Amino acid sequence: MQLFNIVVSFALAVLAGLGVGSGGLYIIFLHDILHLPHEAAKNGNLLFFVTALLSAVVIHIRQKRLDYPFLAQILLFGIPGAYIGYLLSEYLPVRVLRVALGIFLILSGVLSFFINKRKSGESKREK
DSSP: HHHHHHHHHHHHHHHTTTTTTHHHHHIIIIIIISSHHHHHHHHHHHHHHHHHHHHHHHHHTTTTTHHHHHHHHHHHHHHHHHHHHHHHHOOOOOOEEHHHHHHHHHHEEEHHHHHHHHHHHHHHHHH
C-alpha cells in the first residue's frame, strides 16, 4: 500500500506540474481511497500542494516566467478567498463540500474543454 501511495502522490504532483488542478483529486484519493477523515484529507492536500507550489515558484522565478502584476492580482484576491473558503469549510457539512467540489471539478473540466476547443479552432483558421 505504501508504494501505491507514493505512485499516486507522484502522479498527482506531475499533473500539478502540468497545470492540471489535481487538488480535488488528491482530496478524493486521501478521503475515499485511504479513508482519512475529511479534515485530515484537507490538511494533507494543503501540505502536499504547498510543497508543489514552492518548487514550481522557484522554477518559474529562475526561468523569469512570472507575470508579477498578474501575480499581485491573484494574491490580492486569493488570500481573502482562501480565508473565506476556510471559514466555510468549518461550518458546512462534509457532504455539501464534496458535492460542491464535484460540481466545481465537472464545470471546470467542461469549461476547459470548450475553451481549448475554441482556441484550437482559432489557431487552425489563422494558418
